[in-house]
Amino acid sequence: MPIFYECQRCTACCRWPGQVRLSDEEIARLARYKEVSEFDFIQQFTRLTSDRTGLALKDKENGECIFLEGENCAVQSVKPQQCRDFPNLWNFPGFEKVCHAIPRDVSAEDYRAAVLKATGRLP
Ligand code: SF4
Secondary structure (H helix, E strand, O other): OOEEEEOOOOOHHHOOOOOOEEOHHHHHHHHHHHOOOHHHHHHHHEEEOOOOOOEEEOEOOOOOEOOEEOOEEOOHHHOOHHHHHOOOOOOOOOHHHOOOOEEEEOOHHHHHHHHHHHHOOOO
């Protein structure tokens, strides 16, 4: 039976080191949401990925995502796909120790519906 991980919005994943890679479409969407030009968005909120092949969100000095405001994501409704996909469509060994998402045994049909709702795409 598939397991769907129900996010508890604890924001732990917004505080880990790592990189949130951005597609061109995501940059355009985030820039519109922030009401800035794409050029200004890139200058203000992004950095080169570690392999220097693309752009990722900047971190704050303390390692948090630049869009984490207190306990909330400032761009929740338009957040990048990589953020939406965790932890159901990607995760890492031992993630359950640091992510508070609640595992639920669900039917295959409910799993597809829940993942679609959480990530905007089918598993
Ligand atoms: S995915 Fe996990 S770590 Fe991230 S906010 Fe949800 S419960 Fe917390």
